[in-house]
Amino acid sequence: MFYFIVKRTIISFFIMLAATTLMYFLTISSGDPFEDLGETSGPEKAATIAARTAAMNLDQPPLMRYYLWLQDVGHCIVPGGVSCTLGQDRTGAAVLPQLENAIGSTLRLVVVATVIALVVGVIVGIVTAIRQYTTFDYSITFLSFVLFSLPLFWLSTLLKQYLAIDLNTWLANPRFSYAAILVIGVIAGGIWALVVGGDRRRRAIVFGIAAFATAFSLWLLLVTGWFVTPGLGPVGMLVSAASVAFLWTALLAGFRRRKILYAALAAAAVSYAAYLISIPLLTDPTWLTVLLMIGVAVVAAYVVGSVVGGQYRQQAGRISAVVAVSMALLMFLDRLLQAYPTLSAKAGGRPIPTTGSQSANLSGTFWEINLDYALHLVLPTIALTLISFATYTRYTRASQLDVMNQDYIRTARAKGLSERTVLVKHAFRNAMIPITTLMAFDFAGVLGGAVITESVFGWNGMGKMFIDGINNVDPGPVMAFFLVVGTAAVLFNMLADIAYAFLDPRITLS
Amino acid sequence: MTKHPEQSGDSRAQVELSETTLLSQDTDISTGTRTRAQTDRIQSSRIQPTEAKSQGKLVRERFLRHKGALAGMGLLLLIILLSFSSIGFAGLPGWWNKDYDVLAARFNEGRPTLTLWPFSLGEHPFGQDVLGRDYFALTMRGIQTSLIIAFIVGLVAMVIGTTVGAVAGYFRGWTEAFLMRITDVVITIPTVVIAAVVAGIVAKQGIVPFAIFLGLVTWTGLARLVRGEFLSLREKEFVESAKSVGASSARIIFRHILPNTVGVIIVSTTLAISGAILLETALSYLGLGVVAPDTSLGKAINDNRSALTVRPWLFLWPGAFIVAIALAVNFIGDGLRDAFDPKQTRIKQ
Numbered sequence: 001m002f003y004f005i006v007k008r009t010i011i012s013f014f015i016m017l018a019a020t021t022l023m024y025f026l027t028i029s030s031g032d033p034f035e036d037l038g039e040t041s042g043p044e045k046a047a048t049i050a051a052r053t054a055a056m057n058l059d060q061p062p063l064m065r066y067y068l069w070l071q072d073v074g075h076c077i078v079p080g081g082v083s084c085t086l087g088q089d090r091t092g093a094a095v096l097p098q099l100e101n102a103i104g105s106t107l108r109l110v111v112v113a114t115v116i117a118l119v120v121g122v123i124v125g126i127v128t129a130i131r132q133y134t135t136f137d138y139s140i141t142f143l144s145f146v147l148f149s150l151p152l153f154w155l156s157t158l159l160k161q162y163l164a165i166d167l168n169t170w171l172a173n174p175r176f177s178y179a180a181i182l183v184i185g186v187i188a189g190g191i192w193a194l195v196v197g198g199d200r201r202r203r204a205i206v207f208g209i210a211a212f213a214t215a216f217s218l219w220l221l222l223v224t225g226w227f228v229t230p231g232l233g234p235v236g237m238l239v240s241a242a243s244v245a246f247l248w249t250a251l252l253a254g255f256r257r258r259k260i261l262y263a264a265l266a267a268a269a270v271s272y273a274a275y276l277i278s279i280p281l282l283t284d285p286t287w288l289t290v291l292l293m294i295g296v297a298v299v300a301a302y303v304v305g306s307v308v309g310g311q312y313r314q315q316a317g318r319i320s321a322v323v324a325v326s327m328a329l330l331m332f333l334d335r336l337l338q339a340y341p342t343l344s345a346k347a348g349g350r351p352i353p354t355t356g357s358q359s360a361n362l363s364g365t366f367w368e369i370n371l372d373y374a375l376h377l378v379l380p381t382i383a384l385t386l387i388s389f390a391t392y393t394r395y396t397r398a399s400q401l402d403v404m405n406q407d408y409i410r411t412a413r414a415k416g417l418s419e420r421t422v423l424v425k426h427a428f429r430n431a432m433i434p435i436t437t438l439m440a441f442d443f444a445g446v447l448g449g450a451v452i453t454e455s456v457f458g459w460n461g462m463g464k465m466f467i468d469g470i471n472n473v474d475p476g477p478v479m480a481f482f483l484v485v486g487t488a489a490v491l492f493n494m495l496a497d498i499a500y501a502f503l504d505p506r507i508t509l510s
Numbered sequence: 511m512t513k514h515p516e517q518s519g520d521s522r523a524q525v526e527l528s529e530t531t532l533l534s535q536d537t538d539i540s541t542g543t544r545t546r547a548q549t550d551r552i553q554s555s556r557i558q559p560t561e562a563k564s565q566g567k568l569v570r571e572r573f574l575r576h577k578g579a580l581a582g583m584g585l586l587l588l589i590i591l592l593s594f595s596s597i598g599f600a601g602l603p604g605w606w607n608k609d610y611d612v613l614a615a616r617f618n619e620g621r622p623t624l625t626l627w628p629f630s631l632g633e634h635p636f637g638q639d640v641l642g643r644d645y646f647a648l649t650m651r652g653i654q655t656s657l658i659i660a661f662i663v664g665l666v667a668m669v670i671g672t673t674v675g676a677v678a679g680y681f682r683g684w685t686e687a688f689l690m691r692i693t694d695v696v697i698t699i700p701t702v703v704i705a706a707v708v709a710g711i712v713a714k715q716g717i718v719p720f721a722i723f724l725g726l727v728t729w730t731g732l733a734r735l736v737r738g739e740f741l742s743l744r745e746k747e748f749v750e751s752a753k754s755v756g757a758s759s760a761r762i763i764f765r766h767i768l769p770n771t772v773g774v775i776i777v778s779t780t781l782a783i784s785g786a787i788l789l790e791t792a793l794s795y796l797g798l799g800v801v802a803p804d805t806s807l808g809k810a811i812n813d814n815r816s817a818l819t820v821r822p823w824l825f826l827w828p829g830a831f832i833v834a835i836a837l838a839v840n841f842i843g844d845g846l847r848d849a850f851d852p853k854q855t856r857i858k859q
Contacts, residue, residue, distance in 0.1 A: 448700025
């Protein structure tokens with residue numbers, strides 16, 4: 001293992017060295033760095049040329065320039081004394097501060113989009129695999145082909161032009177006619193009926209329940225003015241706590257061993273108590289306090305779960321921790337949503353922004369600032385997620401089907417395990433192994449694709465830095481962008497290999 | 511999937527191989543139907559000897575059974591026919607009477623005159639752009655460019671990827687190490703990024719050099735797949751026997767192994783083509799692709815970015831064609847993958 005990591009790191013280093021060489025020479029030969037000065041004349045032109053020549057070392061031969069750039073990067077690797085700048089751009093400013101400004105918003109976008117696409121894609125992929133050759137399966141197959149064929153920039157522009165404007169208008173005055181509520185209910189019912197499947201009677205029942213539940217809850221949300229002042233509130237959190245406990249128990253342990261269910265419920269109660277305590281504590285926290293609170297809640301839930309779990313201590317503790325983490329996420333969401341009315345007022349009643357990665361000069365609480373980030377993420381995340389989602393769904397479906405046809409699944413069924421145990425413990429875990437590789441590739445791809453997303457949504461992230469650098473034939477910013485993307489690609493590939501060996505005992509590293 | 515120490519990339523290649531089957535309609539051998547179909551046949555007629563089928567015929571039959579692939583094929587042919595017959599190509603005139611680069615007075619604010627019922631094209635079926643150019647002709651021209659670029663990219667990627675993969679997989683040793691490290695280097699740079707850098711240099715030279723350069727950066731996936739295939743095929747008995755009768759390396763590669771990898775190559779090339787359509791349009795959209803006087807679907811959208819709010823059709827038509835072409839090619843690729851998959855024995859009802 002250790003040997004493998006060392007070997008891979010050395011190989012990766014040389015691959016990155018070669019890749020940076022390639023990128024550097026391609027960038028500097030991609031045009032004329034003084035092209036934008038072509039029309040101007042006079043002493044200013046000469047001064048700019050002199051300044052740029054000095055900043056970009058244009059008086060040196062290309063090989064020397066690359067060497068100087070490498071030296072700048074080396075300063076960042078070698079600790080101590082030397083200042084780390086990652087070189088200069090053409091105005092003579094250091095690249096590193098620019099990169100630090102740009103990297104935050106890009107990473108936020110990429111991480112959020114990848115995580116959402118992964119979760120949704122894997123769930124849908126598993127369901128399509130279980131319901132193979134049904135209408136639902138075929139619809140999702142067709143849908144993912146369409147999403148696969150969508151150009152990112154076109155989809156983004158569509159979302160920006162149509163979804164954002166209509167959504168903002170609707171949010172200013174959120175109401176539906178009864179007919180619209182009914183139609184939404186019927187559509188939701190139809191989807192659920194397709195997902196759950198079964199014979200005609202079962203499908204009709206599912207359709208009825210789902211359609212009614214959707215329409216009724218939508219009506220309730222509209223009547224209570226939820227879309228104007230959203231949030232879960234103490235009642236919503238109590239309901240969520242119970243549902244979370246039941247859901248995770250159903251998924252991970254089943255209800256046969258009652259003690260585990262009690263442990264999960266106890267964990268939910270502890271989390272709910274933590275929520276009530278945290279209301280006054282978290283009016284304007286920092287990330288540190290929030291993470292500390294979550295950590296305390298998870299540990300407390302784990303301990304309580306273990307104690308209640310009795311002879312199933314280990315499993316009960318694990319499920320309790322999962323419940324606590326879910327509750328922490330819900331709590332976070334609840335607090336964010338509660339900041340919505342004030343933030344929406346600050347944004348002039350158009351809460352979903354279409355450009356930029358954050359509101360300029362926004363001053364507010366922790367929750368307002370983070371909700372502002374989140375709302376700016378809505379459109380680009382939808383665009384990126386839809387496209388990545390297609391890939392994840394197809395891979396997961398293929399992988400899950402592959403596993404479901406294995407002999408050990410038949411054995412598991414034959415020895416009388418419940419379908420839940422077969423699916424979750426035996427099939428799902430093994431089906432996820434190839435997804436690690438996909439995730440590594442996808443993350444690096446999406447990071448590179450940020451170039452397009454940022455251009456459409458007018459973000460000032462790394463993608464913008466890269467495109468500007470290319471247009472100016474300015475290797476500093478371009479190479480900084482590539483250092484991040486390339487390192488991510490190499491690193492994630494290595495992590496995927498390690499994870500692969502860790503998850504699949506048939507594979508050995510070294 | 512056990513890994514030998516000296517074949518460090520081996521299982522990875524296989525993983526990718528299984529990954530590329532992602533889009534395929536996964537099949538299991540549904541013996542139930544099969545048996546029933548066979549019994550039906552036996553009952554309805556007297557037992558007849560099964561007709562011998564060549565590999566090509568099997569593939570063709572399986573492909574023709576795939577409805578999505580046939581629909582994709584039809585759609586793609588229709589789009590090709592429409593774009594090349596309407597405004598003509600390479601000096602040949604087409605049936606459409608307007609040129610994509612002629613400025614004219616704007617007719618009815620440049621709105622599309624296409625009506626579906628009763629069907630009539632009108633003066634400007636897709637409307638006119640801001641400068642008054644006929645947008646139908648412009649879109650058709652864009653389709654031609656985008657298709658030509660995509661096919662050249664596919665061809666270049668296929669040739670390079672196959673060669674690199676075949677040589678690396680067959681000769682192993684230092685050749686393999688060298689070639690696969692080069693592949694790793696190119697893979698490290700995301701396609702959009704390297705294409706954006708390279709495109710700036712070559713796009714000004716015209717669309718063919720631009721397409722060839724795009725091909726030079728998209729061959730890596732195919733090279734890995736072909737190498738994986740070669741690694742397993744070179745250990746097979748038929749290669750041993752060819753070696754034992756003294757066949758040259760070139761003969762073994764081209765006559766014995768390559769025909770067995772043709773499925774992987776064709777499928778991967780098809781997907782490379784659909785990827786190339788999206789890549790080219792994305793680059794042109796960023797202003798790093800096709801340059802005037804040429805036009806492409808991505809460039810048409812980029813040129814009219816600012817007019818989007820008031821003239822949405824300038825944005826919708828090229829976009830719809832990008833999606834249609836990519837979708838058609840993806841479906842064809844899916845059908846081909848099923849057709850070349852020897853495990854594909856399911857009889858579709």
